[in-house]
Amino acid sequence: MHMLKKIDLALQLGNDESEALKKEIDTLGARLTALQQEIKKAGIPVMVILEGWGTSGKGSLIGRILRYLDPRGARMYSITQPTGEEARKPAMNRFWLTLPAKGEIAVYDRSWYHDWMTIGKPWKQKEIEIFERQLTDDGYVIFKFFLHISKKEQKKRLKELESSKNTAWRVSGADLHQNKNYETYEKCFENMLETTSYSFAPWKVVSGMKRKMALRDVLSEIVTRMEDILAKVQAEGKDALQKQGTLPEEMQFQMAPQPKLSEIDLSQEMSDEEYWQKLDELQKELLGLTYKLYRKKIPMVICYEGWDAAGKGGNIKRLVSGMDARDYMVHPVAAPTSEEKSRHFLWRFWKNIPKTGHIAIFDRTWYGRVMVERIEGFATEKQWKRAYNEINEFEQELHDWGAIIVKFWLQIDKDVQLERFTERQNTPEKQWKITDEDWRNREKWDAYEVAIDEMIENTSTKVAPWHIIESNNKHYARIKAIEIVIEAIKNRLAEI
Amino acid sequence: MHMLKKIDLALQLGNDESEALKKEIDTLGARLTALQQEIKKAGIPVMVILEGWGTSGKGSLIGRILRYLDPRGARMYSITQPTGEEARKPAMNRFWLTLPAKGEIAVYDRSWYHDWMTIGKPWKQKEIEIFERQLTDDGYVIFKFFLHISKKEQKKRLKELESSKNTAWRVSGADLHQNKNYETYEKCFENMLETTSYSFAPWKVVSGMKRKMALRDVLSEIVTRMEDILAKVQAEGKDALQKQGTLPEEMQFQMAPQPKLSEIDLSQEMSDEEYWQKLDELQKELLGLTYKLYRKKIPMVICYEGWDAAGKGGNIKRLVSGMDARDYMVHPVAAPTSEEKSRHFLWRFWKNIPKTGHIAIFDRTWYGRVMVERIEGFATEKQWKRAYNEINEFEQELHDWGAIIVKFWLQIDKDVQLERFTERQNTPEKQWKITDEDWRNREKWDAYEVAIDEMIENTSTKVAPWHIIESNNKHYARIKAIEIVIEAIKNRLAEI
Known part of the structure; x- marks a missing residue:
């Protein structure tokens, strides 16, 4: 004093x-x-x-x-x-x-x-x-x-x-x-x-x-x-x-461990009939729940990550079909602009935090830091290593503020990716979805898998756990994602 | 009906x-x-x-x-x-x-x-x-x-x-x-x-x-x-x-005509003693007046345009020395970013409109459209020709909303520009102020002069007139600019 x-x-x-x-x-x-x-x-x-x-x-x-x-x-x-x-x-x-x-x-x-x-x-x-x-x-x-x-x-x-x-x-x-x-x-x-x-x-x-x-x-x-x-x-x-920052081994977060990607069973099936019936039921349930969030002013952040062609776009589409367009905003995340590159990497995500009662859905997220930016060398080792802690702190802050956080990793195997790439290549209306970069990323599959396993290990915290969505079967993946969102909302509503 | x-x-x-x-x-x-x-x-x-x-x-x-x-x-x-x-x-x-x-x-x-x-x-x-x-x-x-x-x-x-x-x-x-x-x-x-x-x-x-x-x-x-x-x-x-839009000859604005640049006498002098005394007095007066604007919630927009090395930066510096830093914001205008280029050219200026009671000072402005963008071909002829009317409408809208608008053209002659360029080139601390682009622009002096004369002729409206500031003598120019701002504020305060 x-x-x-x-x-x-x-x-x-x-x-x-x-x-x-x-x-x-x-x-x-x-x-x-x-x-x-x-x-x-x-x-x-x-x-x-x-x-x-x-x-x-x-x-x-x-x-x-x-x-x-x-x-x-x-x-x-x-x-x-x-x-x-x-x-x-x-x-x-x-x-x-x-x-x-x-x-x-x-x-x-x-x-x-x-x-x-x-x-x-x-x-x-x-x-x-x-x-x-x-x-x-x-x-x-x-x-x-x-x-x-x-x-x-x-x-x-x-x-x-x-x-x-x-x-x-x-x-x-x-x-x-x-x-x-x-x-x-x-x-x-x-x-x-x-x-x-x-x-x-x-x-x-x-x-x-x-x-x-x-x-x-x-x-x-x-x-x-x-x-x-x-x-x-x-x-x-x-x-x-640039400082070393806090490294993963020094972090102090309660974790919710997940399996490694190689341990995931991707053999799920779902009949068309089951899919359409469940989709309809779940979307209706979700709509009612999101109205409750709106009225109780609870914000929500939903993160989508996954392999190229894992079906993020289609999955998001079915999820938001069960929401009121006035309540949510989808934020597609592309390469940072020059304005964004010249600031702390979280800046551009802070810009899109929803206000209370609203839902932000990120199509790709701040996890680019420890995946593409790590693999491609856009971030230095110091930067991506300390990012695990920075991200956990960021999500903890959103949690403490009152947000529900749901993070999805859409998992497919290499064969399914090849199938989908080839289909996109051969379908004129879908060609815009596939770029040379996708093919280049595919060549680095193994390096990415190491990075993703580390990412999930280091950032699956209790307050913002990862959910690995088996996505070889798109129908199964969509239903599972909506179910997880519904459960997360119900859990929060039960707390208050 | x-x-x-x-x-x-x-x-x-x-x-x-x-x-x-x-x-x-x-x-x-x-x-x-x-x-x-x-x-x-x-x-x-x-x-x-x-x-x-x-x-x-x-x-x-x-x-x-x-x-x-x-x-x-x-x-x-x-x-x-x-x-x-x-x-x-x-x-x-x-x-x-x-x-x-x-x-x-x-x-x-x-x-x-x-x-x-x-x-x-x-x-x-x-x-x-x-x-x-x-x-x-x-x-x-x-x-x-x-x-x-x-x-x-x-x-x-x-x-x-x-x-x-x-x-x-x-x-x-x-x-x-x-x-x-x-x-x-x-x-x-x-x-x-x-x-x-x-x-x-x-x-x-x-x-x-x-x-x-x-x-x-x-x-x-x-x-x-x-x-x-x-x-x-x-x-x-x-x-x-792209449409033709409204051309200058079709515009319906009351104009406040100004002389052509070639008619401007640039021989003004001002003693050091007179400068320092006036500067001090005027800055004090300005501070009092800007507080009045703040209290009466009157917004103000001040635009600086002028030849390279005409002294915009120094002029602005002396002007804002007579203001409270909480009331004004200087907006330096550089080449548009990719985000800005892919929208209507006025978008980036609408982003920086002051709120009521505040002052926005633009160091270069939307007039880039009819100067550099015209000369360098960044805007098509349709675009820059209809821009005169778009700008007049924009400024009229600010005026109708309640803003005081003051626009300065800082005029120097070609010899003085050369002197200042050379001095910048030869002074290590000033070299950052001079670029190859400045020299290239200088070569196009005559084309710019035509564009500027047309700009002033077409956009010197009664509600937002141009003020040509003779700036061969920097001291004279600074004093004149502050005096004009003071007069504009007084005129507005007298109206209410």
């Missing part, structure tokens, strides 16, 4: 208008301007957040920092209460969406700490830690500043603002409440700073008693740390900031 | 369960599935909207249509009340954001007619017409269906829904109000259908009395029209759907 206390606010009561200070700021500002170009060249994504007491000068300080930055590559976010839409997504969702691309700088006036700097609000500490750790593991640089002022100074500033008609509106009830209960807030802030000053994203408390000195201190911290980081990247190469 | 009346609802009371009808639907559905692939290949963006009476079966009909579509290329939007965020943007903004890419299909359950199908709400008829016209001019295909049922049928369906606990929640107060006041709504809908059944985007009223027949009618309309359109594209080539 002394990140705030150890700052001697009285010490800072020097001359804020000295020429020397102005010069120092000018020099630091010019260095920041130059550094931004190097950051861009090195492709480092940077996030700078400013928290602090009301009236501590966050806004004007950010304005000053932005002046040193080329707006083509810098973006500022003002964080307030989540909107109605945002409140229906996981708490960290809206912050994931703000991620800067490689080489860009995002500056935050308030941040993901905003919601939890109000006394009495529950802390999303675990989620914040995961957010900052996953990003810094991936080479993001995060600066966290806290602007500190004394109770007396805050009171003085509030009075000044209130004294003029032009500024009185800027004083909020929250600011006044803060000043009145300064000591309580101070404890709350101390606690936040201590708990969340991670080695990978430490807090820097800066005295906000004098505006120019505060600016100098913030600039100086950014410039010094960025210069160190750039030197490291220069010396060790592009991937110097 | 007879788009609804001419539909004989009684005629449709035939057998909805006949085998022949089922077969017809299956055939149409299969054709739609195949057509989607052709639409994709031909790169045609398609929008299908479904409006209609409450309980007319829009939702389930859309669900059925979606089953025939590959989700990789089809997206469904459920339109309800605008969120708080959306309500702070121009009314059509949220619909612009949903535009499908070339070859994709967007299906809407309710649409941009949603807000105006409630009795008593003001109509955004002009905005809707512009939206649909601009899109169809650019090759979008828009289907507009209205599902019609009788008062008696609606009453029956509402009662059915209410009778079961599982469905009663689906009956809204709005539905009941509609049924009670059926005749009034009917007049309102007739009026809407008549007024907005444009030749380029006509309404098709479909009887919703029998669900399968309605599905058949909708599928049939889509399949028939799409086959015609595809045949046309096959015969006439990719640009067959």
Whole structure:
């Protein structure tokens, strides 16, 4: 409890208008301007957040920092209460969406700490830690500043603002409440700073008693740390900031083990009659259940992975036939765009998290990281190895938020794939479904099988288990998938 | 007044369960599935909207249509009340954001007619017409269906829904109000259908009395029209759907004429002393004024265009120094991404419209269409010629919504550009600012000058006039730009 206390606010009561200070700021500002170009060249994504007491000068300080930055590559976010839409997504969702691309700088006036700097609000500490750790593991640089002022100074500033008609509106009830209960807030802030000053994203408390000195201190911290980081990247190469992260053997998740692919029996049969009858019954049942989810505002995430030609498309089609088109959205996942490639790999999936009461169906998913990206070398070994843990954390976060998660692996054997490929090749209306890439992937079947077995072993958690769907027989596979979705919904509804 | 009346609802009371009808639907559905692939290949963006009476079966009909579509290329939007965020943007903004890419299909359950199908709400008829016209001019295909049922049928369906606990929640107060006041709504809908059944985007009223027949009618309309359109594209080539649009000589805007570039005197001087003094004063004044905009929720759009090295970046920097970083956002505009290129050219700018009370500053703008895209041939002649009118309509829409619009052209002469290019080339910290492209553009100076003169002549409207800023002297240019922004704000504040 002394990140705030150890700052001697009285010490800072020097001359804020000295020429020397102005010069120092000018020099630091010019260095920041130059550094931004190097950051861009090195492709480092940077996030700078400013928290602090009301009236501590966050806004004007950010304005000053932005002046040193080329707006083509810098973006500022003002964080307030989540909107109605945002409140229906996981708490960290809206912050994931703000991620800067490689080489860009995002500056935050308030941040993901905003919601939890109000006394009495529950802390999303675990989620914040995961957010900052996953990003810094991936080479993001995060600066966290806290602007500190004394109770007396805050009171003085509030009075000044209130004294003029032009500024009185800027004083909020929250600011006044803060000043009145300064000591309580101070404890709350101390606690936040201590708990969340991670080695990978430490807090820097800066005295906000004098505006120019505060600016100098913030600039100086950014410039010094960025210069160190750039030197490291220069010396060790592009991937110097990539961290090992948490490896599978260190993960702490309760698992729901599944068999290896080679152990799966694929000989199931299903008569046409049985198929049509069951399909009709199950779709009707599913419709009723999804309406219940909608009314109870329970979100659901359904993931489809499987071999090429395993029948994902047809399976999804039959599943959604038992849903109301207004409740679900199918997200086909193709190769990432350049925008997506230049951010953390989970970014593009956070963009498609459903709101409460809705269902998101992913046709291919974030598991591409540990399959195609691993096999094709699009992800480094560090990246795909730590992805198991990142994915488990991601799914745990969705679970904790309240989502039902169902993950399907559609399993077929190599002969059936060949049959289906050949049929597609020979049927004019189906030719669009088959590409050279499919044939190339097929040649790597064995490597993929190793990767898939590892994936299922490492990510079949209790809260988001894999379901292997035997799909040599498409009818059987479709019925089984719908049954699993129905069961997952029933289980959740039984809990509440 | 007879788009609804001419539909004989009684005629449709035939057998909805006949085998022949089922077969017809299956055939149409299969054709739609195949057509989607052709639409994709031909790169045609398609929008299908479904409006209609409450309980007319829009939702389930859309669900059925979606089953025939590959989700990789089809997206469904459920339109309800605008969120708080959306309500702070121009009314059509949220619909612009949903535009499908070339070859994709967007299906809407309710649409941009949603807000105006409630009795008593003001109509955004002009905005809707512009939206649909601009899109169809650019090759979008828009289907507009209205599902019609009788008062008696609606009453029956509402009662059915209410009778079961599982469905009663689906009956809204709005539905009941509609049924009670059926005749009034009917007049309102007739009026809407008549007024907005444009030749380029006509309404098709479909009887919703029998669900399968309605599905058949909708599928049939889509399949028939799409086959015609595809045949046309096959015969006439990719640009067959591009329309001439409204040409400059047909535009109906009040203009605020400006001199030609060659007539501009660029000999201004400004002493350092005068510059620093004015800059400080003006920035302070601007800060106060932007706070007023914020409080009165007036949005502002500031556009910067100008020759390479005319000093846009530095000018913007000094302008925003007189603003609160929380109120403005600078949007640097580079070459469009592939996502942006495959949609109407205004799409990417609609994404960055500020919310009320905020300021958006565009560093390069939608005027790229009639400059670089024209000169380099990225836009066809049809496209850039009709862009003058599209842009004027766009800016008029922002104005009508309440935005202050300020457009700057930063003018320098060819010698000054050469000086600045050379200086950039020879100064290591500035080399990133100069590219081969800049030199290539310079060679086309004369062609650009023709395009710019035409641009200013055609788009300097009274509501969004161009301001030519003499920028050989950077100090002079910065002061003049801030003064113009201040004046624009004062003028607006004086009006209210």
